Amino acid sequence: MNLLVSACLLGIGCKYSGGDNLCPALVSALQSGGHTAVPVCPEVYGGLPTPRPPAERRGSRVVTEAGADVTAQYRKGAEAALALYRLCGCQAAVLKANSPSCGCGCIYDGSFTHTRVPGDGVAAQLLKANGVPVFTEENFTDLHGLAAPASPASENEAGQSPAPEFVLSNPLPPDAARIRQEVFVQEQGFAEEFDSIDRTAWHLVLYRGGQPAAVCRFFPGEEPGSYTVGRLAVRRPFRKMGLGAQVLAEAERRIAALGGKKVVLAAQVRAGGFYLRQGYAPRGEEFLEEYCPHIQMEKTLAE
Numbered sequence: 313m314n315l316l317v318s319a320c321l322l323g324i325g326c327k328y329s330g331g332d333n334l335c336p337a338l339v340s341a342l343q344s345g346g347h348t349a350v351p352v353c354p355e356v357y358g359g360l361p362t363p364r365p366p367a368e369r370r371g372s373r374v375v376t377e378a379g380a381d382v383t384a385q386y387r388k389g390a391e392a393a394l395a396l397y398r399l400c401g402c403q404a405a406v407l408k409a410n411s412p413s414c415g416c417g418c419i420y421d422g423s424f425t426h427t428r429v430p431g432d433g434v435a436a437q438l439l440k441a442n443g444v445p446v447f448t449e450e451n452f453t454d455l456h457g458l459a460a461p462a463s464p465a466s467e468n469e470a471g472q473s474p475a476p477e478f479v480l481s482n483p484l485p486p487d488a489a490r491i492r493q494e495v496f497v498q499e500q501g502f503a504e505e506f507d508s509i510d511r512t513a514w515h516l517v518l519y520r521g522g523q524p525a526a527v528c529r530f531f532p533g534e535e536p537g538s539y540t541v542g543r544l545a546v547r548r549p550f551r552k553m554g555l556g557a558q559v560l561a562e563a564e565r566r567i568a569a570l571g572g573k574k575v576v577l578a579a580q581v582r583a584g585g586f587y588l589r590q591g592y593a594p595r596g597e598e599f600l601e602e603y604c605p606h607i608q609m610e611k612t613l614a615e
Contacts, residue, residue: 313345313347313348313403313404314347314348314350314400314401314402314403314486315342315347315348315349315350315402315403315404315405315406315455316350316352316393316396316397316400316402316404316405316406316407316439316444317338317342317349317350317351317352317405317406317407318333318351318352318353318406318407318408318411318414319351319352319353319356319493319498320332320333320334320353320408321333321334321335321338321339321406321407321408321449322334322338322339322349322351323339324351324353324494324498325362325498326353326355326356326362326498327362327363328355328362328363328364328365328366328367329363329366330362330363333408333449335449337449338406338449338452341452341453348486348487348490349486349490350396350397350400350402350486350489350490350493351490351493351494351498352392352393352396352397352435352493353389353497353498354386354389354390354392354393354413354414354434354435355385355386355389355413356389356497356498356501356503357388357389357392357393357396357497357503357505358382358384358385358386358387358388358389358390358392358413358503359385359388359389359503360382360385360389361501362501365377365378365380366424367382367386367412368412368419368420368421368422368423368424369412369419369420369422369431369433369434370422371422374386374412374413374434375422377424383434386412386413386434386435387434389413389434389435390413390434390435390437390438390439391438392506393435393438393439394435394438394439394442394444395506396489396506397439397444399483399484399489399506399510399511400484400485400486400489401486402444402486403445404444404445404446404447404455405436405439405444405445405446405447406446406447406448406449406452406455407433407435407436407446407447407448408448408449409448409449409450410428411433412433412434413433413434413435413436414433414435414436414448415431415432415433415436415448416432416433416436416440416446416447416448417430417431417432417448418430418431419431419432419433476518476519476520476525476555476558477518477519477520478516478517478518478519478559478562479516479517479519480514480515480516480566481514481515481517482512482513482514482515483510483511483512483513483515484506484510484511484513484515484529485515485517487517487519487524487527488515488517488524488527488529489506490524491517491524491525491526491527491545491546491547492505492506492527492543492545493505494545494547494548495545495546495547495548496543496545499548500604501602502602502604503602504602505543509529509531510529512531513529513530513531514529514530514531514566515527515528515529516528516529516530516559516562516563516566518555518558518559518562520550520553520555523550524547525546525547525549525550525555526544526545526546526547526550526555526556526558526559527543527544527545527559528541528542528543528544528545528559528560528563529541529542529543530542530563530566530567530575533574533576535574537571537572537573537574538572538573538574538575538576539567539570539572539574539575539576540575540576540577541560541563541564541567541575541576541577542577542578544556544559544560544577546559556586557586557589557590560590561590563575564611564613567613568613568614572613573612573613574610574611574612574613575592575610575611575613576608576609576610577592577608577609577610578601578606578607578608578609579592579606579607579608579609580604580605580606581598581605581606581607582605584607584609587609590611591611592609592610592611593609593610593611594607594608594609595607595608595609595610596608
């Protein structure tokens, strides 16, 4: 079962204070049941920084303790959460209780005195209005269908590192979304990570020891015979293993099998050296995407 889960409950540091709300019981239930958690933080998706001032709902508005109105950011984040739920084929959501974005059935009253009143957070309200079953860490055991497959081993029987396994999917699969959220949203602070291209692009996930480790996506470019590669990311525990080069090479192999002759990508300037080593050459001038310098790079595939 694919489940949309508040990222802070999974131990990701996106709480307003910069910390997390790790719920070990929930994580254990997800793992033992073989469920796939799709992390989401509507506040981050709405463009708010981490850390950020605490906020609470006052009627239809969301305000900080200093009185700043952040309703627009919370609504934007709620829309992003709903889009991610649909993109990943989720069947339910487990969100952070009492939160002004994720609270379900009970939220703080806007007085910043830890007084709780009946109500829903902005994201939870939108999800429920669209027929999504919403739970919190306080009642997730009401969600039925838990099973218990064993976790895969990190090494094979000979004690060697397992060979990578590639899975190509369309549209965006939960494991690809998970990697991209961890790297681009939580680590690098991008707010507009998921887009309409995710519905049509091919998503290539590299698994190592049964665990999703790296990802990229590709789709036909504007020129005949060209393909665009993007959203290449490697999760932190799997870095310095050459997995980024491996997933890129596999994407190139599959593009070539489709008749592609050239690969185009928009590289973060700080990652330009990596792409140079993979045979890519810069084209044009630097440009900004969400305040991050990028440069277009290209590679002609061998016949």
